[in-house]
Amino acid sequence: xxxxxxRRGGNKADREFVSEAEEILETMRGRLADLSDCLGAGxxxxxxxxxxxxxxxxxxxxxxxxxxxxxISGLAHKLEDVLDGLRLGRVALAAPLVGWLDETIALFGSLxxxxxxxxxxxxxxxxxxxxxxGVAELTAPAQPQDEFASLDLDASVLRALTEYEEHRLRExxxxxxxxxxxxxxxxxxxxxxGLAELSGALRESGEVLxxxxxxxxxxxxxxxxxxxxxxxxxxxxxxxxxxxPGAAVRTVRxxxxxxxxxxxxxxxxxxxxxxxxxxxxxxxxxxxxPELESLKSISDTVRVDIRKLDDLMNLVGELVIQRGAIGDLxxxxxGHSETAKIARDFTKMHKALDRxxxxxxxxxxxxxxxxxxxxxxxxSRVVRRLRRELGKQVELEIRGADxxxxxxxxxxxxxxxxxxxxxxxxxxxxxxxxRRALLKQETGRISIDAFQRGRHVVIQVRDDGRxxxxxxxxxxxxxxxxxxxxxxLSEKETLDLIFAPGISTREEVSETSGRGVGMDIVRSNLAAxxxxxxxxxxxxxxxxxxxxxPITLAIIQSLIVGVRDRRFAIPxxxxxxxxxxxxxxxxxxxxxxxxxLRGTPLLLRRIDEEFALTGxxxxxxxxxxxxxIGEQRVGLVVDRLEGQQDxxxxxxxxxxxxxRGISGATDLGDQDPVLVLDLSALVEDALRRREAA
Amino acid sequence: xxxxxxxxxxxxxxAAxxxxxxxxxxxxxxxxxxxxxxxxPYAVPIENVREIVRVRPITPIPRTVSAVxxxxxxxxxxxxxxxxxxxxxxxxxxxxxxxxxxVVQVEDGRAxxxxxxxxxxxxxxxxxxxxxxxxxxxGIVAALCANGSEFVSIVDPQRLLEVEGRA
Numbered sequence: 035x036x037x038x039x040x041r042r043g044g045n046k047a048d049r050e051f052v053s054e055a056e057e058i059l060e061t062m063r064g065r066l067a068d069l070s071d072c073l074g075a076g077x078x079x080x081x082x083x084x085x086x087x088x089x090x091x092x093x094x095x096x097x098x099x100x101x102x103x104x105x106i107s108g109l110a111h112k113l114e115d116v117l118d119g120l121r122l123g124r125v126a127l128a129a130p131l132v133g134w135l136d137e138t139i140a141l142f143g144s145l146x147x148x149x150x151x152x153x154x155x156x157x158x159x160x161x162x163x164x165x166x167x168g169v170a171e172l173t174a175p176a177q178p179q180d181e182f183a184s185l186d187l188d189a190s191v192l193r194a195l196t197e198y199e200e201h202r203l204r205e206x207x208x209x210x211x212x213x214x215x216x217x218x219x220x221x222x223x224x225x226x227x228g229l230a231e232l233s234g235a236l237r238e239s240g241e242v243l244x245x246x247x248x249x250x251x252x253x254x255x256x257x258x259x260x261x262x263x264x265x266x267x268x269x270x271x272x273x274x275x276x277x278x279p280g281a282a283v284r285t286v287r288x289x290x291x292x293x294x295x296x297x298x299x300x301x302x303x304x305x306x307x308x309x310x311x312x313x314x315x316x317x318x319x320x321x322x323x324p325e326l327e328s329l330k331s332i333s334d335t336v337r338v339d340i341r342k343l344d345d346l347m348n349l350v351g352e353l354v355i356q357r358g359a360i361g362d363l364x365x366x367x368x369g370h371s372e373t374a375k376i377a378r379d380f381t382k383m384h385k386a387l388d389r390x391x392x393x394x395x396x397x398x399x400x401x402x403x404x405x406x407x408x409x410x411x412x413x414s415r416v417v418r419r420l421r422r423e424l425g426k427q428v429e430l431e432i433r434g435a436d437x438x439x440x441x442x443x444x445x446x447x448x449x450x451x452x453x454x455x456x457x458x459x460x461x462x463x464x465x466x467x468x469r470r471a472l473l474k475q476e477t478g479r480i481s482i483d484a485f486q487r488g489r490h491v492v493i494q495v496r497d498d499g500r501x502x503x504x505x506x507x508x509x510x511x512x513x514x515x516x517x518x519x520x521x522x523l524s525e526k527e528t529l530d531l532i533f534a535p536g537i538s539t540r541e542e543v544s545e546t547s548g549r550g551v552g553m554d555i556v557r558s559n560l561a562a563x564x565x566x567x568x569x570x571x572x573x574x575x576x577x578x579x580x581x582x583x584p585i586t587l588a589i590i591q592s593l594i595v596g597v598r599d600r601r602f603a604i605p606x607x608x609x610x611x612x613x614x615x616x617x618x619x620x621x622x623x624x625x626x627x628x629x630x631l632r633g634t635p636l637l638l639r640r641i642d643e644e645f646a647l648t649g650x651x652x653x654x655x656x657x658x659x660x661x662x663i664g665e666q667r668v669g670l671v672v673d674r675l676e677g678q679q680d681x682x683x684x685x686x687x688x689x690x691x692x693x694r695g696i697s698g699a700t701d702l703g704d705q706d707p708v709l710v711l712d713l714s715a716l717v718e719d720a721l722r723r724r725e726a727a
Numbered sequence: 728x729x730x731x732x733x734x735x736x737x738x739x740x741x742a743a744x745x746x747x748x749x750x751x752x753x754x755x756x757x758x759x760x761x762x763x764x765x766x767x768p769y770a771v772p773i774e775n776v777r778e779i780v781r782v783r784p785i786t787p788i789p790r791t792v793s794a795v796x797x798x799x800x801x802x803x804x805x806x807x808x809x810x811x812x813x814x815x816x817x818x819x820x821x822x823x824x825x826x827x828x829x830v831v832q833v834e835d836g837r838a839x840x841x842x843x844x845x846x847x848x849x850x851x852x853x854x855x856x857x858x859x860x861x862x863x864x865x866g867i868v869a870a871l872c873a874n875g876s877e878f879v880s881i882v883d884p885q886r887l888l889e890v891e892g893r894a
Binding site: 325352644645646647681684685686688689690692693695696698699701706707708709 | 805
């Protein structure tokens with residue numbers, strides 16, 4: 035490739051490039067999945083699909099060129115060539131082509147990743163080279179040109195056809211359709227509308243191959259156009275169908291197929307695009323590709339760095355706290371008879387301010403929201419690919435794709451959701467013969483439902499597969515020593531074992547669902563977002579996995595705890611559970627405090643000892659907060675649970691910076707800030723001491 | 728954020744300037760916020776003072792030096808509070824109504840609250856009135872300034888904010 039990408043990325047321009055290019059890439063991935071569906075179904079390449087891919091490749095080339103990422107624009111140029119070849123029939127739609135496209139698009143993905151990381155693109159030069167070399171093998175032998183000899187068409191018309199139009203014409207001849215030339219006069223003043231109307235009518239009955247202005251004996255105020263059309267209708271039927279004054283239909287080549295009953299349009303000829311604008315119709319599909327297309331944004335949206343929105347959110351948070359302080363002042367004013375009247379007026383203003391602040395807060399939150407649609411589309415593509423690869427009959431239903439979530443959460447949700455869906459497809463849905471034997475519908479169903487519930491969004495993945503085998507799950511957990519053989523577990527506790535590390539009830543390892551790493555990763559990934567995951571399952575009937583996520587991360591839920599005379603905040607997303615215990619339940623082993631948590635020893639740390647707190651008194655019955663950081667579990671012993679609260683965590687400014695175990699502080703509005711515990715540091719310290727002991 | 732809280736040093740500054748005869752305009756002036764700790768006057772250059780607030784609930788930070796009393800919330804911003812008494816290795820005193828927290832900010836943007844017994848006034852002194860401290864050691868006092876019969880110890884804000892180590 036031309037130039038090695040030695041430049042460093044990570045600056046604003048690069049980020050802009052990456053985000054725009056990723057959008058294009060996303061479109062390409064979608065179209066490619068549809069294209070491979072065409073191939074899988076043995077159908078022809080839908081010309082609209084190929085055109086869309088071609089346009090996307092072109093946009094990517096122009097964009098990468100603009101930002102001077104030469105390796106990317108070079109590869110995009112090759113991609114454009116290959117897709118052009120497909121458009122024009124020089125490249126056949128076959129497995130090697132789809133494979134090449136797959137690899138190329140994947141390489142774009144990793145190249146964009148490198149730009150995002152500020153890495154040099156030169157490392158990928160070899161792969162680009164390799165893919166470029168592979169292009170030659172895709173090119174199909176040139177087709178003979180003499181098919182047009184049988185056409186009753188003027189040579190000048192044939193000469194006017196573009197290569198693409200020739201290809202479409204050839205394709206339609208091969209399929210044995212009628213080829214007709216529709217000639218009609220149009221008023222010069224309004225010819226665009228007229229032409230659009232006629233093209234639209236023709237498109238309903240076939241494919242418009244070319245639109246050519248025709249010299250002829252038209253009136254002075256008129257202009258004639260000839261439309262070359264491929265159709266399954268006979269000339270008489272076509273004439274009747276288009277109902278256009280002055281239009282003459284002439285058969286250029288009679289097709290093999292006899293006239294069909296007035297059937298709807300051939301799918302390949304009129305791909306679902308009924309709502310085309312007159313301009314598009316006048317230009318005739320496929321539209322010529324405007325050279326500067328990609329330089330102009332398509333939508334009237336603004337890209338904003340999520341961090342700027344974080345800043346905005348912080349400001350709003352501060353305003354909310356200020357408002358609280360004003361409320362206190364008003365209460366003080368109201369306490370004196372001489373100021374009580376002013377206090378009442380203030381109260382009114384305060385209420386108005388309060389309302390506006392809430393509106394502002396939700397407006398800022400709303401800006402961060404994106405619909406789940408993008409994620410669901412990704413999942414749906416993977417499902418389509420997997421069911422081909424696994425040879426399973428599965429239908430995917432998606433509901434609630436318009437449900438919105440914080441952008442950061444949507445990004446982080448992709449992997450866990452994909453994992454759950456893959457599990458359902460790979461393990462839960464039985465093969466068709468097994469389903470038939472069970473008197474189930476042969477086609478399995480997986481549904482994804484998303485809906486909002488309060489300040490959370492629930493995403494539920496349901497399948498009608500075999501359900502979770504409780505005995506096998508229990509057996510595996512005992513084998514791993516996670517559960518004592520004599521432990522009595524409730525239904526829910528047993529099912530919850532699927533979230534335990536190392537559990538995988540199917541013995542074999544499949545590429546689809548990965549090995550060993552299973553639902554425990556899903557749970558910890560979701561916990562990192564402040565979310566939880568629940569499972570319900572009926573043997574033989576199916577499984578439902580519900581993921582509940584906060585709609586935003588800008589404000590996080592914290593557990594406020596009391597330790598002696600102090601308060602601390604614990605981010606709820608790392609809290610697995612809380613227990614009130616009898617102090618005698620705490621056992622000591624080699625100086626370490628332990629609690630028997632359903633047969634598993636849980637290492638305990640007392641917060642007052644950790645921080646050498648001596649004021650106030652300990653509670654008679656302390657609380658244990660079970661913290662999960664990745665695979666690690668530690669119980670923090672506190673005296674009281676004071677409730678949950680929405681918190682904005684702030685860094686602590688000042689001279690002392692090595693505040694081990696404290697990640698920041700939060701203002702709960704009562705002016706006395708509450709320190710937020712740094713759970714990963716506390717867990718790490720606790721475990722290090724365990725190793726040292 | 729350079730605006731001062733109302734009723735703070737700006738008023739004091741006005742009061743101070745009205746009490747004193749205006750100095751010759753030619754000589755460069757220094758403005759110092761004068762505070763009192765254990766009866767002794769200390770001062771901080773006014774350009775390092777962000778605001779002065781009443782004492783509010785301070786949340787102690789575990790495992791830090793005793794001179795750092797804890798953190799307060801200033802409109803949602805969380806800053807540490809240094810007790811000037813303890814920083815000067817004096818005995819702690821009972822809280823009083825006159826106690827104030829002076830929010831000191833240094834050039835690199837670091838800030839901390841400084842708890843003092845009381846805020847007295849803003850001094851305008853000519854640069855010539857500022858002299859070297861009695862002992863030029865690693866303490867927080869960078870200079871001395873004569874004010875009537877007594878000497879005011881001028882604190883170096885940079886050094887004031889350097890509180891090392893743990894308790």
